[in-house]
Amino acid sequence: MIKETKSGLEHFHTVTCQHLEPLYQELAHEQHPHTLFITCSDSRIDPQLLTGAKPGDMFTIRNIANIIPAPEDPYQDFTTLSAVEFAVEVLNVKQIIVCGHSNCGGCKAALDGAQAMEHLPYTRAYLKVLEPVRERVEKEAANHVHESKYRLMEQRNLIEQVNHLKDYEFIQKRVEEGKLEIEGWHYTIETGKIAVFDEEKDQFCTVF
Ligand SMILES: [Zn+2]
Numbered sequence: 424m425i426k427e428t429k430s431g432l433e434h435f436h437t438v439t440c441q442h443l444e445p446l447y448q449e450l451a452h453e454q455h456p457h458t459l460f461i462t463c464s465d466s467r468i469d470p471q472l473l474t475g476a477k478p479g480d481m482f483t484i485r486n487i488a489n490i491i492p493a494p495e496d497p498y499q500d501f502t503t504l505s506a507v508e509f510a511v512e513v514l515n516v517k518q519i520i521v522c523g524h525s526n527c528g529g530c531k532a533a534l535d536g537a538q539a540m541e542h543l544p545y546t547r548a549y550l551k552v553l554e555p556v557r558e559r560v561e562k563e564a565a566n567h568v569h570e571s572k573y574r575l576m577e578q579r580n581l582i583e584q585v586n587h588l589k590d591y592e593f594i595q596k597r598v599e600e601g602k603l604e605i606e607g608w609h610y611t612i613e614t615g616k617i618a619v620f621d622e623e624k625d626q627f628c629t630v631f
Pocket residue numbers: 463464465487488489524526527528529530
């Protein structure tokens with residue numbers, strides 16, 4: 424164990440655990456999270472810090488570039504899908520937030536193409552599903568002169584992943600019944616700003 428982790432663990436046991444003991448007692452045998460938070464594995468995103476969530480509030484899925492397989496995708500990623508299914512069907516979360524972010528290495532690699540990942544065979548295979556998004560961004564980029572191509576890729580990827588979620592019947596049903604909301608967020612690391620995708624306006628609106 425490296426020293427940073429050891430001292431963090433020590434602090435957790437001597438300070439945090441004492442402080443949160445009543446909550447942990449309450450959570451000992453069950454969880455009732457209100458949110459499923461799906462985001463990138465990037466170390467700079469801290470969903471709890473960002474939303475003020477306490478232990479037990481959020482079910483979390485993280486992977487490179489916050490990818491959710493489409494129902495018709497032949498390379499189904501059951502790690503992500505089973506977690507989505509469990510959060511919705513068993514835990515009855517009220518909202519799903521898909522959170523992409525600025526300077527996303529996964530989106531950049533997908534946009535730069537396979538040759539940029541020559542030494543990363545697993546990552547290359549994994550990011551292959553973003554190829555249609557990359558093609559659309561390359562075409563669109565000419566009309567977005569003020570926006571960097573990478574940011575456009577992050578935002579288009581986010582919309583794509585939210586749409587994949589909405590394509591699952593069990594999710595559609597809950598949304599139609601008013602039991603589930605889905606939002607796409609783009610988080611800018613250096614400012615902390617959150618832009619939420621507004622489907623009606625077809626644009627990202629900064630809320631904080
Ligand atoms: Zn990322």
